[in-house]
Amino acid sequence: MHAYRTHNCAELRLADTGxxxxxxxxxxxxxxxxxxxxxxxxxxxxxxQIVARADxxxxxxLDGLRAESVVTIIGKVVSRGAEATNPNLATGEIEVHxxxxxxxxxxxxxxxxxxxxxxxxxxxxxxxxxxxxxxxxLHRNIVLRSQVISSIRRRMIDQGFTExxxxxxxxxxxxxxxxxxxxxxxxxxxxxxLPQAPQMFKQLIMVAGFDRYFxxxxxxxxxxxxxxxxxxxxxxxxxEMSFVTQDDVFAALEPVLAGVFEEFAEGRKVTQAPFPRIPxxxxxxxxxxDKPDLRNPIEIADVTDHFKGSGFxxxxxxxxxxxxxxxxxxxxxxEKSRKFFDDMNDWARSEGHAGLGYITQxxxxxxxxxxxxxxxxxxxxxxxxxxxxxxxxxFFAAGKEAQAAKLAGAARTRTGEQLGLVDExxxxxxxxxxxxxxxxxxEAKKVDxxxxxxxxxxxxxEALETKDPLDILxxxxxxxxxxxxxxxxxxxxxxxxxxxxxxxxxxxSKEQVDTDFAGMINAFKYGAPPHGGSAPGIDRxxxxxxxxxxxxxxVLFPMNQKAEDLMMNAPSEVTPKQLRExxxxxxxxxxx
Numbered sequence: 210m211h212a213y214r215t216h217n218c219a220e221l222r223l224a225d226t227g228x229x230x231x232x233x234x235x236x237x238x239x240x241x242x243x244x245x246x247x248x249x250x251x252x253x254x255x256x257x258q259i260v261a262r263a264d265x266x267x268x269x270x271l272d273g274l275r276a277e278s279v280v281t282i283i284g285k286v287v288s289r290g291a292e293a294t295n296p297n298l299a300t301g302e303i304e305v306h307x308x309x310x311x312x313x314x315x316x317x318x319x320x321x322x323x324x325x326x327x328x329x330x331x332x333x334x335x336x337x338x339x340x341x342x343x344x345x346x347l348h349r350n351i352v353l354r355s356q357v358i359s360s361i362r363r364r365m366i367d368q369g370f371t372e373x374x375x376x377x378x379x380x381x382x383x384x385x386x387x388x389x390x391x392x393x394x395x396x397x398x399x400x401x402x403l404p405q406a407p408q409m410f411k412q413l414i415m416v417a418g419f420d421r422y423f424x425x426x427x428x429x430x431x432x433x434x435x436x437x438x439x440x441x442x443x444x445x446x447x448x449e450m451s452f453v454t455q456d457d458v459f460a461a462l463e464p465v466l467a468g469v470f471e472e473f474a475e476g477r478k479v480t481q482a483p484f485p486r487i488p489x490x491x492x493x494x495x496x497x498x499d500k501p502d503l504r505n506p507i508e509i510a511d512v513t514d515h516f517k518g519s520g521f522x523x524x525x526x527x528x529x530x531x532x533x534x535x536x537x538x539x540x541x542x543x544e545k546s547r548k549f550f551d552d553m554n555d556w557a558r559s560e561g562h563a564g565l566g567y568i569t570q571x572x573x574x575x576x577x578x579x580x581x582x583x584x585x586x587x588x589x590x591x592x593x594x595x596x597x598x599x600x601x602x603x604f605f606a607a608g609k610e611a612q613a614a615k616l617a618g619a620a621r622t623r624t625g626e627q628l629g630l631v632d633e634x635x636x637x638x639x640x641x642x643x644x645x646x647x648x649x650x651x652e653a654k655k656v657d658x659x660x661x662x663x664x665x666x667x668x669x670x671e672a673l674e675t676k677d678p679l680d681i682l683x684x685x686x687x688x689x690x691x692x693x694x695x696x697x698x699x700x701x702x703x704x705x706x707x708x709x710x711x712x713x714x715x716x717x718s719k720e721q722v723d724t725d726f727a728g729m730i731n732a733f734k735y736g737a738p739p740h741g742g743s744a745p746g747i748d749r750x751x752x753x754x755x756x757x758x759x760x761x762x763x764v765l766f767p768m769n770q771k772a773e774d775l776m777m778n779a780p781s782e783v784t785p786k787q788l789r790e791x792x793x794x795x796x797x798x799x800x801x
Contacts, residue, residue: 219255225286233281258304267307277316283309336775354751364465370421375410387431397792403429411449415740423448440772449742480638488643497618502692503637505625512536521582534607535617543571543600566605573599646683664699673710698743
């Protein structure tokens with residue numbers, strides 16, 4: 210017999226009745242039923258009920274152990290009988306009557322319980338992450354993550370992609386987020402950087418003559434945490450393809466994402482390829498976001514023209530000063546009280562906006578100050594243009610275009626949630642395409658790149674030389690699912706002449722480009738194929754599939770929101786000897 214187990218704790222069935230078995234695992238729960246002790250024994254695979262009979266040595270040993278102690282049980286498989294079967298357990302038809310118990314490791318009193326899913330403070334969960342990971346939901350999420358990565362890898366290889374690994378120690382980049390820097394011992398005063406993404410390397414792989422690359426790539430960015438972003442590090446499905454158009458990239462990625470989501474959707478509906486394509490400007494107008502949740506059926510409309518010279522003076526003045534008015538339908542709200550609309554207005558103000566105007570309807574009867582001042586005929590004309598019914602209300606966001614779009618987008622999301630319009634049993638994908646190549650930086654008072662500086666402008670060199678930079682679109686695209694951006698991607702700018710011109714518009718000299726992007730620009734001078742790619746986030750994919758609101762629930766050992774690893778006590782101070790070896794002196798921050 211094996212030293213620790215003949216079966217795992219999810220394996221035994223009715224057919225094993227009468228067999229002598231050996232199981233090893235953690236004591237999950239104990240229940241004393243009149244001198245007979247029932248123990249749920251848990252391992253990675255599942256649970257088996259152990260029975261220690263009255264006045265037996267196994268009962269004495271098990272009774273003296275705390276939950277989460279590790280034991281090996283030797284005993285006989287017994288049928289529970291129909292009346293005692295647990296249909297929620299894979300091993301629910303049997304139990305093991307213990308003849309011998311071997312204590313492998315006894316547990317101290319636990320800082321958080323493993324059995325059950327009670328909420329615990331985040332600092333406790335992260336400090337004792339190894340205990341948190343024993344809990345069923347989190348354990349299941351991490352297994353799901355492994356399965357998703359395996360599925361992605363298999364699907365990419367089946368499509369003819371080859372997996373390569375790019376460097377972890379590389380050069381700092383002046384573009385993008387803040388780097389994590391690594392001091393060089395052998396080159397005093399110089400630093401490596403951890404890669405924010407394998408962007409340049411994967412493009413150089415195409416220049417090197419490989420055709421379809423991918424990897425499950427670790428990326429490092431010194432950014433603040435968000436619900437859908439880990440501080441420090443994350444993983445992405447990084448891919449790049451040679452001799453492709455935007456359509457070719459979409460055709461390669463769509464079956465991978467749709468296939469993975471269908472595999473783990475557990476009955477939820479998944480968008481089938483080809484995914485809808487929404488131009489950036491349309492997305493900002495209709496959804497107030499470049500990350501639209503298409504499960505929400507509400508569409509925003511521009512109604513600025515309706516308020517030119519309107520009797521509703523506030524909106525009329527906003528329009529006269531160059532602002533816009535956006536309408537957010539609130540369907541079937543006739544039975545909602547005035548408080549529902551006032552609460553939405555209060556919410557908008559709490560988010561830092563001036564407010565959220567509204568019109569109510571009940572059987573076609575208009576309500577609210579906007580309708581009263583705008584006039585009945587003008588209001589009914591607006592309602593007809595929006596295609597609304599007699600019981601549909603409207604919210605309004607007014608102001609400068611960017612400000613109004615932001616409020617309208619947030620109001621669309623909140624209205625959909627408040628009215629229960631979002632289908633939780635669906636994964637809705639779309640591509641956001643035609644991003645602007647450039648934007649105007651109000652702070653720096655100059656034109657800058659709006660998305661990815663290495664993207665090919667639509668119209669190529671001619672567009673850069675003849676068009677207003679703010680009118681130039683790029684072959685840039687995002688893949689979005691349920692309002693979560695999974696990745697950005699682009700057809701790359703592979704020509705040095707176009708790259709120099711694009712960077713010139715953004716204020717870079719030829720010498721700066723040659724210095725800051727030497728590896729890439731030099732490689733392109735020796736013959737670069739047209740190429741493009743994308744990089745969907747693994748953590749976000751798993752977060753969506755697991756139905757988790759926070760990315761930390763699908764990462765093995767995440768940091769907290771302050772980018773601290775409470776379990777390993779990182780970041781930590783280092784010794785003066787280590788600093789001397791690296792020729793580094795600590796400069797304490799000035800006290801305010």
